[in-house]
Amino acid sequence: MSASAVSTFLAGMLMLVVLPECWSQKETGDEQYSPILLEKRFHNKNGVYVKPKEDLPGIEYLDSNKEIPLLKPFVDYYVNNLGYKRGKSIRGSTYDWRRGANEIKKSTGFFPRTKYIIEDMYTKNGNRSLTLVCFSMGCPVTHHLLTRTGLTQEWKDKHIHAYVTVVGAWAGGVHFLQAVSSGTAADTLLGKLENLGSSIKNVLGTYLSYLERSFEGLYWLMPRTPIWNDEVLVSTPSGDYTAKQYEQMFKDFGKGFEHSYAKFTTAISTGADFPAPNVRTYCLYSLGVDTPEHLEYTKAEIRGQTPIITMGDGDGVINAKNAEVCLQWKNMKNHKFVSYVCRGLQHNNICGTDLYPYIGKIVKIPQSETNSEMNKKKMKFDESVALLEAIGEKFRSSEVTVQEEIVHILEKLID
Template sequence: MLLRSTNIFALSLFAVCWSIIVASSPILIVPGVLGNQLQAKLNKDYAPHEWCSTHSDWYTVWVSVEQLAPYVIDCFLNNTRMLFNDGKYSNCEGVQIRAPGFGNTDTVEHLDAEDFLIPYMHDLVEFFTKHGYVKGVSLRAAPYDWRLSPDLLHQVGYYDDVQNLVETMYKDNNNTSVTIVTHSLGSPTTLYFLTQVVSQEWKDKYLKAFVPLSGVWKGAIKTLTSVISGNPEGIPLVNSLTARYLQRTTPTNYFLMPVTDHKIWSSTDPVVVTPERNYTVFDYQALFNDMKYPVGYSQYKVLPTFLTELAAPHVTTYCYYGAQVPTPSTLVYKEGQFPDTPPTILTGNGDGTVNDASLEACSVWKAAQQSRHVKLRGFPGVSHFGMVTNNDVLQAVLEIVTN
């Protein structure tokens, strides 16, 4: 009799635990810039050096320690840069770039394919699997070519793949609506999907919530360093000018520049200071001309402007972000430094990467979508990348998906 009672209790406990897991909203992760592996395939006639391949099957270009090694890095730069001609971006001739692992989490958990030395979403994925989530079923990811701005991702079919993946997750999880958890660039990338691609009827059926972490809603002043003097992003053996060579060709870096919005950025306070002139975010044409890189302004102007309006997603939304971390607010170039030498950086508030005014810009959605909850929450002391590893943040996301 005792054995039977024990079995009944065990079955009841299992049933309760299973009902909690089934009821939890499946999670789709959309990473940020640099936030998933990239692969290249070559079939071209030119290489900068004799040791660079011109023909290959798919191989990892981001992140590969071998690709970033001295001398070999020239091959990497030549293959991953983009061309800008007649107002359009394209890969170099004979080069294909793809984001492997769509639908799985492996290529966002670690950015290096071989040694697993560079973690990104690993802690987040581990956290949710410990709470009953199953990779490839209730916990999936949508990596993408993060060099591309949202309109270019639309052109290559990325959003069709995201829509199909959400619908598959919904069906595979007992018709349970999905929560999209994004980070950094992944947030405006997903906002484009929610406001420009899918219908309200589709969102009402398939989505439970939108949880942008460290959303770059109105750009970031730090991004300007990439296109002015280059930002090695902490990569050993890569100097600023080498980084700039690639960063000036990448649409994402122009898309993430501070948006020309008077409600967010001052028209009098400069973001770039040189001995000759000060520049606000409304002086981009002059800035690029004075950098002796006028084509940069053309590259900037062809990108989508939907972040100026910042249309509401019309999905229950939780804007979570780091706060009270010193963040670049003004780039100061001394005599002879502009634009080829890294600036002195003055700081203000934000998450260390994105300024607080940009992080908090999603507050306008409270009035725009009153029938769908919008909550903002800052996490003091948590950095931009700490938002995908900090336990308090992960617990807060867990409360959303299990509520």
């Protein structure tokens, strides 16, 4: 029933219920990270290997017991309403979200594997180009695939029908800076465990904060230039800090943050700019929800401290400034760009059913309107106009009306 195949590139969730010790072993190994290494790398402790569950099973549920659904309703909508087939015309590509694009590229094989999935789906679905749908961190990861892994324009025109970004975590956000500084997992997870005593919560909170600081992916999602420049993001008794002052900030944070700036520079070494993906792009994001914009710590000891948070606009996690990074692509040459703003939808609830039909319409855009064919029509139009102008020079007095009518018809052809 569908006009094109869909590939969903989503954050591959590690199985928290199954693999908690792998998380902790990675952490207690302190990443085997040293700023004096010639090649700074994030990696698991020796003997520990963590592999995200692949394809749709890796994105439909958070846990192996299938008790915590993630994108199961999203997948079900396209299977049940638009006739997609699991494993054939709708698939998932998962990654280890502890890592940023730098390590995803170097050590996980995600990008070559995803390229293979795209080509395989293209072939098995009658040479139909794919719609890539990504969420949150999956959006900059997929953008990296499209712009920094050597894919040619010819390859993209052939295989990519559309690129749909949903609440993209493009240039980082203050929420992720808080996770690296003092942690967010403790408030999110432990706040729901009302029966735990305060002493136990403090111990677990310290551990979770330490754990978060080990994830390269969080450093990659910290606010960074050139999108964030002179805005004060963090204030402590030692001073105010912008995205340009992370080195001094981490130094002032003291014990526990000795390697944090080196981790940050390693995480963003793949590039901080966002070149146009040069494919048909739809950017979906939400505004109108209180979102952390500034963190104030009243004590010099950052660890274990809950900051005073000043709120701004966004979706609760992604700041408006970050969400709108994709708008810089609106003038892509020869490739359509559309932005769609939801109001009042929380980041974690953005995958609600209201968006399913909208994305469904994108998927079902006729294949004749793919980028390569649009380019051919544009070239044909330009050639026709040039020919008409030449004819017009000879028949200026009698052919103007005819010329204008033909140009009007050609414009309708490529509209």
